[in-house]
Amino acid sequence: MTNTPTQLYDEVMKLAEAGDEAAVEKFLSDHLAEFPEETRNQLVGIYLKDAIVREGEEVRARADAESAMLNVVDDTKKVRRHIENQKRIGELKQQLGTE
Amino acid sequence: MALEGLRDDLKAAAGPASSPERPKGSRFSDMMQNRTSEDSANFLRWVENSGTDPELARRFASDSMAAGDIDKLGQHFDGFEQRKGKVLEVAGQMTPQQILRYAENVPLLQSAIQLKDVASIASVFKDYLGRVAFREPAEFLKVENAFDNLKSFREGEFKRRDEEIQKQLATLGVPEGKWREIMQVGDEATRGNALTAAVKENLWFWQRPMDWRKTVARMTDAREKADVERLVNELNQREKEMGEALGLLADENATIRKAVNQELRGMREKPEKEMSFSDASDAVKNFRKTFNVDVERDKFYNKEGYAGKTPKEKAAITRSFNDLVDQKFRDSVKGKGEGKWLEIFLALFGMKVKIA
Numbered sequence: 001m002t003n004t005p006t007q008l009y010d011e012v013m014k015l016a017e018a019g020d021e022a023a024v025e026k027f028l029s030d031h032l033a034e035f036p037e038e039t040r041n042q043l044v045g046i047y048l049k050d051a052i053v054r055e056g057e058e059v060r061a062r063a064d065a066e067s068a069m070l071n072v073v074d075d076t077k078k079v080r081r082h083i084e085n086q087k088r089i090g091e092l093k094q095q096l097g098t099e
Numbered sequence: 100m101a102l103e104g105l106r107d108d109l110k111a112a113a114g115p116a117s118s119p120e121r122p123k124g125s126r127f128s129d130m131m132q133n134r135t136s137e138d139s140a141n142f143l144r145w146v147e148n149s150g151t152d153p154e155l156a157r158r159f160a161s162d163s164m165a166a167g168d169i170d171k172l173g174q175h176f177d178g179f180e181q182r183k184g185k186v187l188e189v190a191g192q193m194t195p196q197q198i199l200r201y202a203e204n205v206p207l208l209q210s211a212i213q214l215k216d217v218a219s220i221a222s223v224f225k226d227y228l229g230r231v232a233f234r235e236p237a238e239f240l241k242v243e244n245a246f247d248n249l250k251s252f253r254e255g256e257f258k259r260r261d262e263e264i265q266k267q268l269a270t271l272g273v274p275e276g277k278w279r280e281i282m283q284v285g286d287e288a289t290r291g292n293a294l295t296a297a298v299k300e301n302l303w304f305w306q307r308p309m310d311w312r313k314t315v316a317r318m319t320d321a322r323e324k325a326d327v328e329r330l331v332n333e334l335n336q337r338e339k340e341m342g343e344a345l346g347l348l349a350d351e352n353a354t355i356r357k358a359v360n361q362e363l364r365g366m367r368e369k370p371e372k373e374m375s376f377s378d379a380s381d382a383v384k385n386f387r388k389t390f391n392v393d394v395e396r397d398k399f400y401n402k403e404g405y406a407g408k409t410p411k412e413k414a415a416i417t418r419s420f421n422d423l424v425d426q427k428f429r430d431s432v433k434g435k436g437e438g439k440w441l442e443i444f445l446a447l448f449g450m451k452v453k454i455a
Contacts, residue, residue, distance in 0.1 A: 019376075041226065045231075057248075
């Protein structure tokens, strides 16, 4: 049975006011074909926009994390070299009898 | 990898946005003659937002233009066309593969694909984005930024970084079985520690310089001793960070991918708060208590003399009432953020407004 726009509206509002997010999502998806074309297109546009914005944020965040990791690797190499130098200096001092 | 899908479908870039072929004069004339079109509504917003002549937009909307108005509108039309070109450029980047990939996790998009082919859905998105660009420029900017990020991932700085990281991960030398086992660990801290333990033997720079403790013990210069101890502590800290970074970047396992991505997004400061469903649900409840769309529409229509108007004028009145409802709901949720749920309820209120 096809719902009228009024029935669709009333049902979504009822589910929304009950605070049931999953039920609203499911209703919109299950009854998408019954919505007037303008509303249907808006809903599709909203979900696509949400998906692209989310993915853009994730890619950006991932790039930041990747950048942080590369920095960690670079820093680690520098620290290790510094420790090795200190160790070598200590050894040379010992050999020279200055320590 | 989670990003494999993105890596694949970014290869299939959309073709260049097509530019309107009709001459400018004809396009302007078409729009002027069809005032109920979406294009006309967008143009009206463009003129309104220009702020140069508020009365001009009103006269255009009510079809009561004064002498010289056509010329003034023609001047706005150039900027409007440029903006439309930008919308086409941005929306044209959405590939069919991308839509199909998004649909894998979004049931509503799956339903949409059953109703229309993917090319039609791309066209719906183009129209929708046009509307957003003229109504909510900040939202349009978010989409533009998202595409820029994806483009950078495809060919810019992010791509270089991603390749470098992939190389780093590939050289970790952890056996595949061990890697998969670690990826099953749900807790991020535990996963990070396990990763660090598994990879440190394979990365020369994680191995502590031999006998460094003895070296420190032998040192008599307090400053040098403290310096080496500080560096070793720093190395320990880096090791922890490395584990955390690996834990976040490893996306072999679909079960943790979503959580990892959410965590990554959460690490970045959000430019603005996104309205939660819970806030939207409360807002709808409160709004409907104080604003009955049916009652308010009757009042509005009576005031505007809707019954005696032409179909064109009726459409303009309905649009004005829709704008009013839109604004009232937005005002009622000020400070609670924007996002998907706000837009969904605005679309539903818009539908309600148009129910005869």
